[in-house]
Amino acid sequence: MANLLRWRPALRTWHRWFGLGAALWLLLLALTGSVIAFYDELDRALNPDWRGVAVAGPAPSIPVDAALITVAAALPGFSPRMVDLPEQAGHTITMIGSMARDGEDVPAQAFIDAEGRTVLGWRQMGVLALDRRHLMDTIYGLHVELLLGEMAAWLLGLLALLWILDHLAALLLSFPNRARWREAFLIKGRGFSLRWLFDLHRASGLWLYPATFTLALTGLTLTWHEETRWVARWAAPVSERLHVSMPQRPAPANPISADQALAKVAAATQSSADSLVLLPRQGVYGVRSFDARDLDGMGRLWTYVDMANGRVVGQRHDNGEGPGDAFFAWQYPLHSGKILDLPGRIIVAVAGLATAGLCLTGVFLWAKRRRRAVSASPL
Numbered sequence: 108m109a110n111l112l113r114w115r116p117a118l119r120t121w122h123r124w125f126g127l128g129a130a131l132w133l134l135l136l137a138l139t140g141s142v143i144a145f146y147d148e149l150d151r152a153l154n155p156d157w158r159g160v161a162v163a164g165p166a167p168s169i170p171v172d173a174a175l176i177t178v179a180a181a182l183p184g185f186s187p188r189m190v191d192l193p194e195q196a197g198h199t200i201t202m203i204g205s206m207a208r209d210g211e212d213v214p215a216q217a218f219i220d221a222e223g224r225t226v227l228g229w230r231q232m233g234v235l236a237l238d239r240r241h242l243m244d245t246i247y248g249l250h251v252e253l254l255l256g257e258m259a260a261w262l263l264g265l266l267a268l269l270w271i272l273d274h275l276a277a278l279l280l281s282f283p284n285r286a287r288w289r290e291a292f293l294i295k296g297r298g299f300s301l302r303w304l305f306d307l308h309r310a311s312g313l314w315l316y317p318a319t320f321t322l323a324l325t326g327l328t329l330t331w332h333e334e335t336r337w338v339a340r341w342a343a344p345v346s347e348r349l350h351v352s353m354p355q356r357p358a359p360a361n362p363i364s365a366d367q368a369l370a371k372v373a374a375a376t377q378s379s380a381d382s383l384v385l386l387p388r389q390g391v392y393g394v395r396s397f398d399a400r401d402l403d404g405m406g407r408l409w410t411y412v413d414m415a416n417g418r419v420v421g422q423r424h425d426n427g428e429g430p431g432d433a434f435f436a437w438q439y440p441l442h443s444g445k446i447l448d449l450p451g452r453i454i455v456a457v458a459g460l461a462t463a464g465l466c467l468t469g470v471f472l473w474a475k476r477r478r479r480a481v482s483a484s485p486l
Contacts, residue, residue: 114279115279115280115283118276118279118280119280121272121273121276122273122276122277122280123473125269125272125273125276126273126466126469126470126473127469127470127473129266129269129270129273130466130467130469130470131466132263132266133266133270133462133463133465133466134462134463134466134467135249135253136250136263136266136326136459136462137459137460137462137463137466138459138460138463139246139247139249139250140250140322140455140456140459141455141456141457141459141460141463142243142246142456143243143246143247143250144443144444144452144453144455144456144459145452145456146243146247149243150243150244153239153240153242153243154218154228154239154240156227156228157199157218157227157228157240158198158199158201158218159197159198159199160197160199160220160221160227169192169193169200169221169223170222170223170366171190171192171200171223171365171366171369171383172223172364172365172366173222173223173224174190174200174202174219174223175187175190175223175365176223177219177223177224177225177226178202178217178219178226181225181226182206182217182226182229184206184207184208185202185204185205185206185207185215185217185229186204186205186206186207186212187202187203187204187217187385188203188204188205188384188385189202189203189204189382189383189384189385190202190365190382190383190384190385191203191381191382192380192381192382192383193221194379194381198221199218199219199220199221199227200218200219200220200221200223201216201217201218201219202216202217202218202219203215203216203232204217206229206231208231213231213232213233214231214232214233215229215230215231215232216229216230216232216244217229228240230244232244232248233248233252233254234248234254235248235254251263251330260330261330261331263326263330264326264327264330264331264334267323267324267326267327267330267331268327268331270323270326271320271323271324271327274316274319274320274323277312278316281309281312281313291309291310291313292310292313292314293306293310294306294307294310301472301475301476301479304468304471304472304475305472307464307468308465308468308469308472311461311464311465311468312461312465314461315457315458315461315462318454318455318457318458318461319458319461319462319465321441321442322442322455322458322459322462325438325439325441325442326442328435328438329438329439329442335435336435339431339434339435340431342431343429343430343431343434344429344431344432345427345431345432345435346423346427346428346431346432348393348409348423348425349409349411349421349422349423350384350386350389350391350393350409350411353386353389353391353411353421354389355388355389356388356389356390357390358387358388358390358414359390359414359415362414362415363412363414363415363416363417365383365385365392367417368383368392368394368412368414368417369383369394371412371417371419372394372396372410372412372419373396375410375419376396376398376408376410378396378397378398378408379396379397380394380395380396380397380406381395381396381397381405381406382394382395382406383395386411387414390413390414390415391411391412391413391414391420392411392412392414393409393410393411394409394410394411394412395407395408395409396408396410398424400424400426402426402436402437402440402445402446403439403440403443403445403446404445404448405445407424407425407426407436408422408423408424408425409421409422409423409424409425410422442455443455444456
């Protein structure tokens, strides 16, 4: 206890200046994270003509080849990389890839009716635009990389690391007296007084501490993808999806169709497909199927089909085979809240709003204390 008391001034200084320095960025990340916890629902509500056209049936009957031909004819310059299949009636096909514009390739999304006959619309991704077509993608881009690219994403990883350290400092500061620990969870004082603001800041941080700490940790692993895996390999093996290590080779002259690859995987897995990834440089299709091991309601079983002959050349579930793989498999489901489906996403949204509140109450506390200190100082 004496050692903790000796360190309290340093911890308090760290917590104050980290909070002031990071408040704006944490506020932005917290609010955008709360919104994108319901990305699909909000994007469908904003763009029902793109994402809500009536469909013919479930994913296995979707004619992917027809959709690819339709996109090639309707959107010259669009190169699809991933085909996200509709899971239920009322959803449309989404393709993610790149669009050639002004001499460069930009990330883009295209939306096609589930019969593969009509391109309903497309949008460039990662741009700052607040119209209904781009709003949700803009919010998502702000959350993952501030719409500034990989360097900004790396800096957000650094912010997540510092936020983890600040969680530890805040926890130690919240309990100056172990005998009176229950008081740290209570809010006393009158509205907007220093006591009330301090108790609100401390208590709300403690109430949602598990959720916000989880968001900080998973935010670090999702942005510092390679760095965190390098560290984790000191404790346990960590593997990657199989296509990462597949050798590059020329694409076959007469590849099997995407529909044939999907049929091959459906027969092998006895499960419906979530999406299909085009990997021409490796000469394979990557088909993601739903599986009992999935943690977040997304198809996590990868089956690789040779484009040349239709042979299954590999299969891997994102959960991997050991504790290192399992740790990283949990990161996105935890960060998005999808590990608990709708209740989990609600928790993530509330935790984001609470983090925004912590940023605001922390700044208000500092401002009120500074104003009081200036008023009390002699002229």
